[in-house]
Amino acid sequence: MDFLYKPWPWYVAGPIIGLTVPLLLLMGNKRLGISSSLRHICAACVPASIPLFNYDWKKELWNLYFVGGVLIGGVLGGIVFTDGTTELMPREYFNWSELSTSRGLIMMVGGGFMVGFGTRYARGCTSGHGITGLAALQWPSLVATMSFFLGGILFTYLLLPYILAL
């Protein structure tokens, strides 16, 4: 049980994440992809008359159950089974009062917005392209994954230091 309370090394977490791809296919031809859930939420709540959000999202309900599970997994991994020594987020940047600062707004609101905008534009995220697409040897997913990393590296070196110093 001790194992559950400590952070897991990459060679434990990685294979479990990878196994999700064939497992979901075998369970019902579902493709692991999490940014889709953001689209389904838009389609369910505020479809307006936007073509991207006008489809039968109820057929994709499994995906919303799946991300509900991911949230519960976060509770188990971050609150229930934890030795309390691992901090995952810097609380000086990620807290409610930080939302009234320009730094907090850029990081949480601006950052979140770009995650949602970019993943839908790319039609997939780290799971849909980076894990599923690469595992299925889809070359567009390799281009996507390289773009994710290029964007992240450029921003980290060129802009992030100035934002963190705000």
Added chain:
Amino acid sequence: MKNLKYILVGIVFGLALTKGEAISWYRIQQMFHFESFHMYGIFMTAVPVGALGLILIRKFQVKTFSGDIVEMPKKEYHHGVILGGLIFGFGWTLTGACPGPLYAQIGAGYSVTIVTLLAAIAGTWFFGLLQKYLPD
């Protein structure tokens, strides 16, 4: 409820993301600064394990649990893969979250990341609104 089983898979996936620290802002910074192998190790084990699973399914023509033919995932190229990919990368380093961790960070007790998730939903919505003006 035929969808309940997907909650269970989600829980295991979310647990692996969280205990594997793939939802950690610090780990994402180390990854983009090339300071730690950890995140690369996760990708470099997850992808081959997933690929091996798909190869075995194809080779032995394994059917789904309900007996259907397995449809292999396909991703087609469009320019959004690059343009959207870069934008997502910017957001990834700011929030320390790709879409999976958006949910897991909330669960792990960082309540303010609800705001990050709501912003991501808003970003998705605005992409839908602007899609027809953007290069595909």
